Amino acid sequence: MTSVTYHDVQFLEPAKTRNYLNVDYGALSWLLTKDHKRIGILYMFSISIMFILGGFFAMMMRLELLTPEGDLLTSDTYNKFFTLHGIIMIFFFLIPSIPAVLGNFILPIQLGAKDLAFPKINLLSWYLYMIGAFFGLLVIILGGVDTGWTFYTPFSTQYSNMHVLGTTFGAFIVGFSSILTGLNFIVTIHRMRAPGLTWFRLPLFVWAMYATSLVQLLATPVLAITLVMLMIERVVHVGIFDPALGGDPLLYQHMFWFYSHPAVYIMILPAMGVASEVVAAFTRKKIFGYKFVAFSSLAIAFLGFLVWAHHMFVAGISVYSAMIFSFLSYFVAVPSAIKVFNWTATLYKGSVSWQTPMLYILGFIGLFTMGGVTGLFLAALGLDVHVTDTYFVVAHFHYIMVGGAVMAYFAGIHYWWPKITGRMYPEWWARLSALLVFAGFNLTFFPQFILGYVGMPRRYHAYAPEFQVLNVMSTAGASILALGYALPLVYLLWSLRFGKKAGVNPWGAVGLEWTTNSPPPKDNFHETPVVTWEAYDYPAMLKAMGETQNV
Amino acid sequence: MMLTDFPLFPEQASTMAKQVDALYIMLTVVTGAVSVLIFTMIFVLAIIYRRRPDNELAEEEEAPKALEIAWIVIPFIFFMATFVWGSWLYFELARVPDNALDIYATGKQWMWKFQHPSGQREINMLHVPVNRPIRVTMASEDVIHSLFFPYFRTKADVLPNRYRTLWFQATKTGRFHIFCAEYCGTLHSGMIGWVEVMEPTDYQKWLAGGTEGSLASQGEKLFEKYACATCHTNDATGRGPVLVGLFGKTVTLSDNRTVVADENYIRESILNPQEKIVKGFGPIMPTFQGQVNEEDLLKLLAYIKSLTPPPPSAPLSPQAGRGAGGEGPKG
Numbered sequence: 001m002t003s004v005t006y007h008d009v010q011f012l013e014p015a016k017t018r019n020y021l022n023v024d025y026g027a028l029s030w031l032l033t034k035d036h037k038r039i040g041i042l043y044m045f046s047i048s049i050m051f052i053l054g055g056f057f058a059m060m061m062r063l064e065l066l067t068p069e070g071d072l073l074t075s076d077t078y079n080k081f082f083t084l085h086g087i088i089m090i091f092f093f094l095i096p097s098i099p100a101v102l103g104n105f106i107l108p109i110q111l112g113a114k115d116l117a118f119p120k121i122n123l124l125s126w127y128l129y130m131i132g133a134f135f136g137l138l139v140i141i142l143g144g145v146d147t148g149w150t151f152y153t154p155f156s157t158q159y160s161n162m163h164v165l166g167t168t169f170g171a172f173i174v175g176f177s178s179i180l181t182g183l184n185f186i187v188t189i190h191r192m193r194a195p196g197l198t199w200f201r202l203p204l205f206v207w208a209m210y211a212t213s214l215v216q217l218l219a220t221p222v223l224a225i226t227l228v229m230l231m232i233e234r235v236v237h238v239g240i241f242d243p244a245l246g247g248d249p250l251l252y253q254h255m256f257w258f259y260s261h262p263a264v265y266i267m268i269l270p271a272m273g274v275a276s277e278v279v280a281a282f283t284r285k286k287i288f289g290y291k292f293v294a295f296s297s298l299a300i301a302f303l304g305f306l307v308w309a310h311h312m313f314v315a316g317i318s319v320y321s322a323m324i325f326s327f328l329s330y331f332v333a334v335p336s337a338i339k340v341f342n343w344t345a346t347l348y349k350g351s352v353s354w355q356t357p358m359l360y361i362l363g364f365i366g367l368f369t370m371g372g373v374t375g376l377f378l379a380a381l382g383l384d385v386h387v388t389d390t391y392f393v394v395a396h397f398h399y400i401m402v403g404g405a406v407m408a409y410f411a412g413i414h415y416w417w418p419k420i421t422g423r424m425y426p427e428w429w430a431r432l433s434a435l436l437v438f439a440g441f442n443l444t445f446f447p448q449f450i451l452g453y454v455g456m457p458r459r460y461h462a463y464a465p466e467f468q469v470l471n472v473m474s475t476a477g478a479s480i481l482a483l484g485y486a487l488p489l490v491y492l493l494w495s496l497r498f499g500k501k502a503g504v505n506p507w508g509a510v511g512l513e514w515t516t517n518s519p520p521p522k523d524n525f526h527e528t529p530v531v532t533w534e535a536y537d538y539p540a541m542l543k544a545m546g547e548t549q550n551v
Numbered sequence: 552m553m554l555t556d557f558p559l560f561p562e563q564a565s566t567m568a569k570q571v572d573a574l575y576i577m578l579t580v581v582t583g584a585v586s587v588l589i590f591t592m593i594f595v596l597a598i599i600y601r602r603r604p605d606n607e608l609a610e611e612e613e614a615p616k617a618l619e620i621a622w623i624v625i626p627f628i629f630f631m632a633t634f635v636w637g638s639w640l641y642f643e644l645a646r647v648p649d650n651a652l653d654i655y656a657t658g659k660q661w662m663w664k665f666q667h668p669s670g671q672r673e674i675n676m677l678h679v680p681v682n683r684p685i686r687v688t689m690a691s692e693d694v695i696h697s698l699f700f701p702y703f704r705t706k707a708d709v710l711p712n713r714y715r716t717l718w719f720q721a722t723k724t725g726r727f728h729i730f731c732a733e734y735c736g737t738l739h740s741g742m743i744g745w746v747e748v749m750e751p752t753d754y755q756k757w758l759a760g761g762t763e764g765s766l767a768s769q770g771e772k773l774f775e776k777y778a779c780a781t782c783h784t785n786d787a788t789g790r791g792p793v794l795v796g797l798f799g800k801t802v803t804l805s806d807n808r809t810v811v812a813d814e815n816y817i818r819e820s821i822l823n824p825q826e827k828i829v830k831g832f833g834p835i836m837p838t839f840q841g842q843v844n845e846e847d848l849l850k851l852l853a854y855i856k857s858l859t860p861p862p863p864s865a866p867l868s869p870q871a872g873r874g875a876g877g878e879g880p881k882g
Contacts, residue, residue: 075737075738075739075740075741076737079734079736079737079739146737148734152695152733152734154693154694154711155694155695155734155735158693158694159660159693159694159736160736243710243711243712243713244711244712249710250710283600283609284602284607284608284609285609286611288614289614289619292619313641314697314706314707314708315695316708316713316715319641319642319645322641323638323641326634326637326638327634330627330630330631330633330634333630334623334626334627334630337622337623337626338622338623340589341622342614342619344589344592344593344596345614345618347593347597347600348596349609349610350600350609351600351602351607351608351609352596352597352600352601352602353601353602354597354601362593362597365589365593366586366589366590366593369586369589369590373578373582373585373586374582376578376582376633377575377578377582379634379637380574380578380633380634380636381637381638381640381641382571382574382636382637382638382640382641382643382644383571383574383575383578383637383640385640385641385644385704385705385706386701386704386706388706388732389699389706389732389733390732450558450559453560453561453575454558454560454561455561455699455702455728455730457699457730457731457732458732458734459734459739460739460740461739461740462740462741463740464728464743508606538608538609538611539608539611
């Protein structure tokens with residue numbers, strides 16, 4: 001095996017260098033910042049609060065489900081809690097998580113750019129997010145909403161007496177934040193790559209963010225339209241979705257899932273991007289089948305638009321249209337499988353490190369695989385009739401969203417934390433958290449697959465006694481999971497003050513973000529980098545990076 | 552808690568249950584094996600190629616194209632096989648056997664109401680005979696519900712203002728869960744019941760219990776109450792179309808479209824008669840929207856279905872079969 005003494009290279013890091021954190025001070029310097037890095041931090045702060053809030057509602061649900069009787073919460077409270085859990089986690093945590101935090105911070109640096117293409121629009125996105133979140137939180141204070149995050153009609157327009165309007169308005173606003181972020185990323189990736197950074201030299205995280213941004217830009221407006229129609233029907237009683245007014249409730253489901261299925265890919269594509277970065281960095285190796293992995297992101301983004309009605313196989317669509325949507329759903333499984341196989345194969349003859357980000361990502365690959373293969377069950381029409389709307393579905397999408405997207409978000413946070421803050425977190429505690437999250441997650445959600453197949457419907461406040469054992473396992477797992485998520489909150493904050501100084505490149509990874517100071521200067525680089533290497537080409541890149549720094 | 556409290560499989564209590572379980576088991580075995588293989592690969596590779604010493608670089612290895620092609624093509628073939636199997640099951644679940652016994656169901660926040668052709672009504676309880684296909688025709692009075700029989704491996708969403716059907720054939724007697732599977736508000740988790748599967752003789756005994764007359768005869772009374780017969784006479788002289796023998800026939804409308812007179816057509820023609828006018832008739836029928844509730848609609852439907860033309864030599868019987876039966880797959 002070859003080895004390069006890259007860590008002997010002394011990077012020049014003048015002690016008094018100004019970075020983006022100490023370039024200016026005060027609340028206004030944050031609230032009016034146009035620096036993509038600071039906006040990334042603002043998002044990180046906001047979505048962390050949302051994650052804690054959504055997690056609280058989840059924990060209360062799991063406690064309620066410890067016993068078959070509905071004894072801890074009333075039915076209405078339980079229904080509000082699962083609704084708020086879904087709305088907060090999807091619209092206010094998962095969708096912005098990796099793009100708005102890590103994408104905002106890392107993407108321009110990976111491109112060798114000084115900022116995103118539209119810094120002011122980037123700030124506007126965060127304000128839109130905050131306004132949307134304000135309405136979301138206001139609704140909680142006013143008494144909650146109980147429609148489920150799906151807002152199905154006619155329940156949401158005629159039968160729910162609660163704050164459907166405020167919630168949908170919040171989701172409507174936050175959608176524009178997502179659209180603008182997508183637009184900003186697309187333009188930045190097209191226009192602001194460093195000299196020599198051709199498309200096929202881009203890190204796979206950039207490819208994944210590009211595919212995500214396309215979906216954000218094209219799908220989110222449909223959600224906005226749908227929610228406006230919903231609000232119009234609720235306020236002025238124009239019959240669009242409500243059959244009593246001459247509308248069609250299935251039209252709502254079509255429109256809702258036309259956005260919300262692609263939204264699944266808004267959440268998982270960035271996670272795949274992080275996985276590719278981390279696997280490359282912690283094997284010190286080119287990702288196996290770079291082009292296959294890059295194009296599979298675009299294939300997922302495209303095919304993701306063609307499968308929405310697989311949420312509606314028992315809803316009342318014709319058997320022939322169900323067949324077409326089932327067929328197309330199997331197509332979208334192919335590019336996901338390509339990625340899993342390529343990540344696994346990258347380990348072969350790699351230099352595999354077991355550091356925290358890699359532990360999270362190895363967990364991610366396993367959990368995403370299980371989420372993916374259980375999707376094959378749900379796409380099989382005759383089997384879906386039995387398992388849809390049961391805990392099988394709940395388990396499936398949590399394996400994708402939590403086992404996939406959240407694990408990858410935590411991996412990304414740990415991987416880029418030294419770059420963002422300039423500090424190292426305590427490795428031992430971080431590895432412990434990765435293990436707790438993995439174990440707790442499986443104990444929480446694996447029993448739910450069985451629970452679903454034996455017939456427990458989702459969104460049940462009370463359930464038949466024979467379902468109890470599996471529910472107790474699930475609740476026990478959720479407690480471990482909560483501990484696993486609480487740990488990073490503590491040690492990451494601790495590291496801000498007490499963590500070791502990270503240096504320019506603590507992982508010995510390659511990529512433009514590892515050539516600049518930690519934390520980076522306000523303009524990211526002291527001079528515009530010139531890229532002469534292929535993505536993840538370790539020998540060439542370390543050599544070039546060393547030379548650059550020695551000049 | 553004992554091991555019996557830990558179910559891995561729901562009971563197989565219908566003809567379809569074994570078939571659905573077969574696909575489930577196949578998928579579990581194959582995807583389970585592939586997942587375990589991937590986990591093992593990850594674990595073994597991550598140990599064999601673990602980093603030592605700290606500054607070690609990887610060997611560069613170009614990916615063989617054949618491998619990439621293999622792991623695209625082989626899963627895809629498996630996916631397509633699963634697709635075909637799943638679709639075949641779905642068609643089986645949609646195709647109602649011809650000799651099915653009709654049951655009518657109404658979903659309402661938060662209860663299930665069932666009506667039998669012989670006139671019995673029950674709430675959150677459904678009595679059916681074993682080994683006989685049962686077709687449930689259903690609609691909702693309010694929001695969307697979903698009628699779910701986990702031990703029969705079937706469910707269907709129940710929509711307001713539209714009839715949908717599902718069918719099952721129970722293979723063992725006993726009590727089995729009925730759940731509402733589509734979130735419908737406060738007591739969604741209380742919208743549950745039992746289906747009691749009985750021996751045919753016990754079912755006959757149960758049917759003999761108190762009733763207000765068959766569903767069709769109750770419908771006939773409503774037909775008189777709403778004075779439908781004023782226009783819908785039994786010969787071609789009335790101001791409305793003849794209803795005898797209508798169900799399942801193709802009807803030509805005033806704009807020359809043709810529709811099949813199925814449950815949804817009859818429902819719409821009662822509630823919103825102006826929508827589809829039969830060719831040769833005027834738009835004179837008043838709407839009954841808001842006047843006839845879901846259960847009465849089902850009674851009227853049962854009555855209209857029962858109106859079959861008398862065979863040349865036999866006397867008219869209100870209980871005669873309902874003519875053209877096969878309505879084909881319905882999603």
